[in-house]
Amino acid sequence: MAKILIAEDERDIRDLIEFTLKYAGHEVIKASNGAEAVEMAPQVKPDLILLDVRMPRMTGYEACRAIKAIEEVKNIPIVFLSAKGQPSEMDSGMDAGAYDYILKPFAPDQLTKRVSEILTKFGIG
Numbered sequence: 001m002a003k004i005l006i007a008e009d010e011r012d013i014r015d016l017i018e019f020t021l022k023y024a025g026h027e028v029i030k031a032s033n034g035a036e037a038v039e040m041a042p043q044v045k046p047d048l049i050l051l052d053v054r055m056p057r058m059t060g061y062e063a064c065r066a067i068k069a070i071e072e073v074k075n076i077p078i079v080f081l082s083a084k085g086q087p088s089e090m091d092s093g094m095d096a097g098a099y100d101y102i103l104k105p106f107a108p109d110q111l112t113k114r115v116s117e118i119l120t121k122f123g124i125g
Contacts (some may be wrong), residue, residue, distance in 0.1 A: 001026045005050070006031065006051075007033065009052060010052075032055075036065070048076065059078055064097050068096075
């Protein structure tokens, strides 16, 4: 299936996302903050990147902008994961270059379904 890079600073949530996506057949690469995700993206060249919004060292928005500035990974779809569902937050994410926004908390099957829809739209997996 797809190679997915996730950046989430809360280990329990990161592990839950990893378990859910691996169970759905995807390869998962984990980062614990935005700076790690920016560093890892060109190395692993994932099919999809999931970023938490609020992280130490570099926010999801900053990481998204940085990834979009790297030629070899700029076209990879980025999806934000956040508990903040206000329109202004979502607009900030889209302005940073994200493709979509998934609100926390989410059920594992909801995450799998949304990821599958996004991958299909981009012709992946």
